[in-house]
Amino acid sequence: MSRRMKYLLAALSVFVLPLIFNDTYWRTNLTICAINVLLTLGLDFILGYTGQLNLGHSAFYGLGAYVSTLLIVKLGVPFWVAFVAGIGFAGLAGMFLSLFAVRLRGHYLAIASLGFAVIVYQILLNWISLTQGPLGIYGISPPPAVVIAGRVVADFRSLTAFFYLVSGFTFLVYLLLNQLVRSPVGETLTAIREDEISAASLGINCAAWKVFAFVVGSAVAGAAGCFYASFVGTLVPDAFYVTEAFNVLAMVIVGGVGTLIGPVFGAIFLTLLPEVLRGVGDLRLVVYGAALTFVVLFMPGGLIQAAHLVREKLRPSGPAS
């Protein structure tokens, strides 16, 4: 199947999904899935393509959400301007952290980014005059309806329209990142991931590219934050605690780090798993934790590798694609 066909198929399934799941509960879940896919794409670009272990993804998510919402609520800025500002601010925060962290490796970067996320969370929680702290911000309105020639084309108060908006944006980000990682830029980034010293010896400016990846990834997380705030309608700092960063990391790893399509499925799988497990009642998150552990125990390459293995088993004679 050619790449264009795959894109078409993906676009088609995104279009059909809210028509199949036509109750509020599942449509809400679909949108949350799309937001999480966006988050994982950002993190995977940082972790999977330049090998920077970022445990602070929740910070950029939260900054995007709070900056855009505060601009709308306090200053009356139009949604899409605030959206761009939220993305920009998250990207700048990512640049700040990565300029600082670029000489740190592996677990030092992990803890530095974790520390950054803790600081951002505590600021959101304690700067009560600005963020209203734990009380939260309520009644955030959805993006304005798209009106063309006096006719309402898309009203984002409807769950379906909102889902199309987020998944459309996510799809666009996926396409752009996919072009990027298959371009020479992508090769440069993976060279840095595989061996920074060899990459530097080839004349690659590793620090600059690592900052670049970090900025792109955190800006994407900022976009997810903007969508989250206007979708849920309320903002509390607890949504951006460091455990959220761990969740996103788990989605990336379970899906298959270093591929763009893997984290997409990882995000969908781990977002829907706790919902599907609602029947288990109180123990559902226990089962979720166990599932997470077993996936990494028995499928070390993530869902994407497991899918490849299954495909090879089904077609023992054909070449692996």
Add this chain to the structure above:
Amino acid sequence: MTVTIVLQQAINGVVLGSLYVLVALGLTLIYGVLVQINFAHADFVTLGAFAAYFFMHLVGASYILSIGVAFSVGAILGWMINASIFTPLRRKGNELLPLIATIGVSVMMQNLMLAWFGPIPYAFETQYSNQVVRFAGIFVSWQNVIIIIVSSMTIALLYAFMKFTFLGKALRAVSQDHETAGLMGINQNQLIMLTFVIASALAGMAGAMLAPVLVLTPFAGTSVIVKAFAIVIIGGFGNVEGTILAGLIVGLIESYTTQFLDPGLIDIVVFALLLLMLAIRPTGLISERREENV
């Protein structure tokens, strides 16, 4: 007046700091031997606290005995989880997978505790909480005296173990160079297990002593572990002396921030210090020279 407050908070800081040291030492030991961050460490702290609580309230045992119980519960559970999950994972030789597995184990343990113990905070009071020693205008509860004695003895024992016994030397050898230590006939798997058991036992024990200070819910360990990570970095990954020093510093920061600034700022001050340390001296307070293989 101010001098008494400063002294009073110094004591509170040292009490808190010595407990953070117990938690952070476990993390740093595991990191030293395995080069792995363990997120589930937080839940050994919580579990130790609950073990002590129920041992005191159901069996009616004394507080000191229940600290020992928390120690053993931590050790046993550490052994079980390492044997069942982390050891098989390590054979796959990937560094990200064990990290995610520790997150999975953490989610599992937290929610098991949530199912058993419920979300309502437990009031953990011991017979020593209200008995106060007073000297030179400073109040110290017996609870805090016990914490300081028990934790400083434990830290001293661990330090002596690492410095003077054969096993301790083997442990340090493995954290300096896996392969060479293996060539010298050191059984790495046994040592990893030993490290895990010691670390989890220390966390459990720290939990039993932290419980009266914390809001004891199934998620109580998370706030402690986040600070413990900061301590581990400030002290230098895998460095025992640095971790002890950094733990006491963070404890003091916490008590002085509470007194003179605002309790909400504790984490901000601690992590600003962490980022500053990483910018100036990424190798930690007391740095060991480590060569990196290219």
